[in-house]
Amino acid sequence: MIDLxxxxxxxxxxxxxxxxxxxxxxxxxxxxxxxPNDWHYTHYVSRAVGGAGLVIMEMTNVExxxxxxxxxxxFWSDEQIPAYQKIVDAVHQQGAKIGIQIAHAGRKAEDADTxxxxxxxxxxxxxxxxxxxxxxxxxxxxxxxxxxVRRAVRAGFDTIELHGAHGYLIHQFHSHLTNQRDDEYGELxxxxxxxxxxxxxxxxxxxxxxxxxxxxxxxxxxxDLEGGVALAKQYKEAGVDLFHIxxxxxxxxxxxxxxxxxxxxxxxxxxxxKQAVNIPVIAxxxxxxxxxxxxxxxxxxxxxxxxxxGMLRDPYWALNAxxxxxxxxxxxxxxxxxxx
Numbered sequence: 129m130i131d132l133x134x135x136x137x138x139x140x141x142x143x144x145x146x147x148x149x150x151x152x153x154x155x156x157x158x159x160x161x162x163x164p165n166d167w168h169y170t171h172y173v174s175r176a177v178g179g180a181g182l183v184i185m186e187m188t189n190v191e192x193x194x195x196x197x198x199x200x201x202x203f204w205s206d207e208q209i210p211a212y213q214k215i216v217d218a219v220h221q222q223g224a225k226i227g228i229q230i231a232h233a234g235r236k237a238e239d240a241d242t243x244x245x246x247x248x249x250x251x252x253x254x255x256x257x258x259x260x261x262x263x264x265x266x267x268x269x270x271x272x273x274x275x276x277v278r279r280a281v282r283a284g285f286d287t288i289e290l291h292g293a294h295g296y297l298i299h300q301f302h303s304h305l306t307n308q309r310d311d312e313y314g315e316l317x318x319x320x321x322x323x324x325x326x327x328x329x330x331x332x333x334x335x336x337x338x339x340x341x342x343x344x345x346x347x348x349x350x351x352d353l354e355g356g357v358a359l360a361k362q363y364k365e366a367g368v369d370l371f372h373i374x375x376x377x378x379x380x381x382x383x384x385x386x387x388x389x390x391x392x393x394x395x396x397x398x399x400x401x402k403q404a405v406n407i408p409v410i411a412x413x414x415x416x417x418x419x420x421x422x423x424x425x426x427x428x429x430x431x432x433x434x435x436x437x438g439m440l441r442d443p444y445w446a447l448n449a450x451x452x453x454x455x456x457x458x459x460x461x462x463x464x465x466x467x468x
Contacts, residue, residue, distance in 0.1 A: 132422040132433060133455040136181075138370055138408055140334035141287050143181035143225055143432075145457070146425055147446040148410055150372070150434035151186045151229040151289070151340075155199040162192060162202030163211045172215050175439055176224035179446030179457060182432070183219055184289055184338075185212075185228040187296075188280075190272040193240035194232035194297070203230065203276040212283040220284075223458070227287035227338060230276045230327070232269065234258065234297030235306070246300045246307040246319070251379070263311045266319060269297075274326035281330055287370075288327060289338035292320055292363070294377030299342060302359055303378055305350055317362045324366040336369035338410070343397035346386050347379035353397060357404040364405045372410040372434070373398040392420055398430040410434050416441075418449035 133145045149172075156167045168185075175183050188201040195202060203212070212228070219226040235245035235258035244265070245258035261269060277288055292298035300306040301319035313319050320339075327337055341363070343356035351359075360371055375397055376386075387393050394413030402409040411430035415421045416438025424430050439445045450457040451467060459467050 130425060131455070132418070132425050132453065133450055133457060134425070136431060138431075139336040140332070141182075141225060141336050144223060145179070145181040145446065146432045147180050147182075147421075147449070148432050148434040149175045149180045149183045149439050150410075150412060150436045151184045151291075152436055152440065153186045153196060153200060155197055157199055157201060159198040160192065162189070162195070162200070162204065163208045164201060164215060165211070168201070169215050169218065172226070173218045173222065174443040176219040176222035176226075177460060178439075178442075178444035179450065180224055180439070181446070182287075183224055183226045185215070185226065187229050187231045187291055188276070190230065190232050190269070190276045193237055193243070194234075196233045196236060196238055198239045203228075203279050204272070206279060209279055209283050212280070212285075216284040225286040227289050228280050228285050229289040229291050229340065230273060230280065231291035232273075232297035234300045236295055245297065246309060246313065249306055249308070251295065260309070263313065266313050270319070270322050270326050273323045274330055277327045278330040281332070281335075287336050287338055288331060289340055289372060290323060290327060291340050293340045293342040293372075293374045295342075295379065296377075298323060299378060303345065303351065305345070305347060305378060317359060320363060321366040324363060324368060328367040337367055338370045338372055339363055339368045340372035340374060342375045342377055343373050343394075343401055344375050344385070345378045346376035346381040348382040348385060350378055350385065353400055356397070357401060360401050360405050364407060368407070370408045370410065371401055371405065372412070373401050373430075374412050389414065391415070391417060392424070395424060395429050402430060408432070412436065416445070418452045421449065422453055
């Protein structure tokens with residue numbers, strides 16, 4: 129039987145278990161820097177020590193004004209590579225694999241003087257009105273994604289994740305709520321597809337590409353789950369190997385569209401996408417109870433489980449969950465007496 133601690137291979141990515149630390153912004157770099165520092169080193173390496181099979185670094189942006197805030201990570205310069213490589217090497221030394229989420233915040237770039245987006249529609253009254261990218265600028269943006277992926281590969285990451293969820297730039301292009309263009313990029317999936325293809329051209333042949341998508345939108349007139357399925361099919365065809373299934377983030381939440389925030393509330397989204405596209409998926413959504421996380425895998429709802437807030441509270445969540453589930457795992461010898 130397959131469970132949370134069953135190893136898994138996805139292309140050339142071999143994971144010792146199915147526990148994923150998902151990307152969670154730390155807002156901890158120096159203003160205008162964008163380069164990871166000692167905080168990020170400690171944060172990510174400690175989760176590798178703590179037993180996670182896959183650690184995914186937080187939203188890392190392709191240009192300075194593509195960040196949510198000036199305290200967010202970026203990967204727009206070759207000079208940033210060594211700082212990322214230091215984290216990658218240390219995570220590998222602890223027996224885990226590591227990915228990085230490449231992104232652009234688009235209209236949700238809070239500190240940009242003038243944010244950019246697919247169309248000049250602001251997120252809400254607290255945000256600035258963005259400027260619509262020209263057709264040439266869209267093509268340049270795809271190249272910025274390409275170059276960030278190239279740098280990540282050079283830094284030694286095991287996998288790349290593209291952020292196409294939560295109302296950020298790729299999501300802004302594939303949502304009819306935010307894409308009201310009249311050029312070629314008015315075709316909702318075109319930008320995302322071209323970013324995927326650019327990323328795959330920079331990645332080793334068997335390195336898996338992950339894409340995080342919002343399976344459904346929570347705004348009243350947003351796309352529904354079947355719209356998310358259609359989108360996932362297009363992105364799979366373009367080259368995605370693994371989907372990271374979340375939801376929402378595009379606008380005001382409508383009570384008629386929101387499923388609630390109970391434990392496991394997004395599992396049905398992961399299950400539906402997995403069934404529809406027939407490639408592996410990562411489930412999210414308050415899955416920090418070890419028995420629930422294990423059941424997600426055992427029931428075949430998803431192939432991996434992301435534990436976000438649970439790992440913020442407990443860097444050793446994966447080890448402690450294994451003990452609760454009576455699974456055999458390798459405890460670091462320095463900590464063995466704590467588990468006797």
